Amino acid sequence: xxxxxxxxxxxxxxxxxxxxxxxxxxxxxxxxxxxxxxxxxxxxxxxxxxxxxxxxxxxxxxxxxxxxxxxxxxxxxxxxxxxxxxxxxxxxxxxxxxxxxxxxxxxxxxxxxxxxxxxxxxxxxxxxxxxxxxxxxxxxxxxxxxxxxxxxxxxxxxxxxxxxxxxxxxxxxxxxxxxxxxxxxxxxxxxxxxxx
Amino acid sequence: xxxxxxxxxxxxxxxxxxxxxxxxxxxxxxxxxxxxxxxxxxxxxxxxxxxxxxxxxxxxxxxxxxxxxxxxxxxxxxxxxxxxxxxxxxxxxxxxxxx
Numbered sequence: 001x002x003x004x005x006x007x008x009x010x011x012x013x014x015x016x017x018x019x020x021x022x023x024x025x026x027x028x029x030x031x032x033x034x035x036x037x038x039x040x041x042x043x044x045x046x047x048x049x050x051x052x053x054x055x056x057x058x059x060x061x062x063x064x065x066x067x068x069x070x071x072x073x074x075x076x077x078x079x080x081x082x083x084x085x086x087x088x089x090x091x092x093x094x095x096x097x098x099x100x101x102x103x104x105x106x107x108x109x110x111x112x113x114x115x116x117x118x119x120x121x122x123x124x125x126x127x128x129x130x131x132x133x134x135x136x137x138x139x140x141x142x143x144x145x146x147x148x149x150x151x152x153x154x155x156x157x158x159x160x161x162x163x164x165x166x167x168x169x170x171x172x173x174x175x176x177x178x179x180x181x182x183x184x185x186x187x188x189x190x191x192x193x194x195x196x
Numbered sequence: 197x198x199x200x201x202x203x204x205x206x207x208x209x210x211x212x213x214x215x216x217x218x219x220x221x222x223x224x225x226x227x228x229x230x231x232x233x234x235x236x237x238x239x240x241x242x243x244x245x246x247x248x249x250x251x252x253x254x255x256x257x258x259x260x261x262x263x264x265x266x267x268x269x270x271x272x273x274x275x276x277x278x279x280x281x282x283x284x285x286x287x288x289x290x291x292x293x294x295x
Contacts, residue, residue, distance in 0.1 A: 071247075076243045077242050081246070
């Protein structure tokens with residue numbers, strides 16, 4: 001079960017994970033983007049950390065606050081993407097104080113759909129969608145979530161970007177892992193860890 | 197644009213609160229909140245475009261708004277001059293689409 005405290009813990013873990021990988025995220029984004037993904041995600045999740053000490057009545061209320069915080073603090077494209085994912089997840093969670101695997105997966109799937117809609121992107125374009133979509137399509141309770149996520153991140157290395165800033169690099173975007181897919185895997189792994 | 201269409205109000209909503217590069221949907225919403233008649237929202241690329249679309253979706257006011265995803269300098273120039281000449285928002289968007 002994912003409780004409100006579990007979700008808070010997941011977000012704290014995600015903040016630590018982002019901080020640990022901050023330089024990697026920035027280096028990847030420097031190679032095929034504008035080099036700000038590590039800084040932006042770090043700023044966004046620092047802001048998320050600071051709202052976790054407040055009390056929340058439901059998973060919906062917490063997720064909505066997280067979404068709004070990411071939207072205003074991240075700065076780059078990851079802001080509206082992660083932000084709208086959490087806001088959409090909040091709608092699925094509603095008043096629930098805890099979520100089982102099925103409800104969490106449903107909420108994350110709604111979040112994934114929101115990322116696709118906001119970014120006008122599909123699978124195979126070397127974006128965070130290449131982690132969210134296939135992960136949620138195949139994941140079963142009790143799987144090795146981290147392993148699945150790592151594999152999906154790795155798969156973006158050989159893709160050519162056709163969406164986002166990396167698409168300007170065309171064929172030269174091949175050979176670098178998509179930074180958004182890496183930050184997505186950190187976040188999703190942290191959340192999935194709390195549901196079992 | 198101030199020289200060509202001095203009477204047309206232009207609100208800037210780029211950057212973050214602390215002056216960093218990027219866009220913040222709340223700053224865009226704040227600018228939209230200052231709109232008195234109709235408004236055209238323009239962006240450059242990437243997150244700015246995404247946040248502009250998000251702001252339009254989140255806007256709860258009653259003013260007529262439109263977003264145009266095109267070259268920002270040229271679009272802003274055409275739109276401000278046309279607006280100064282009394283052209284409606286719908287006609288301005290129609291004109292931008294023809295460019």
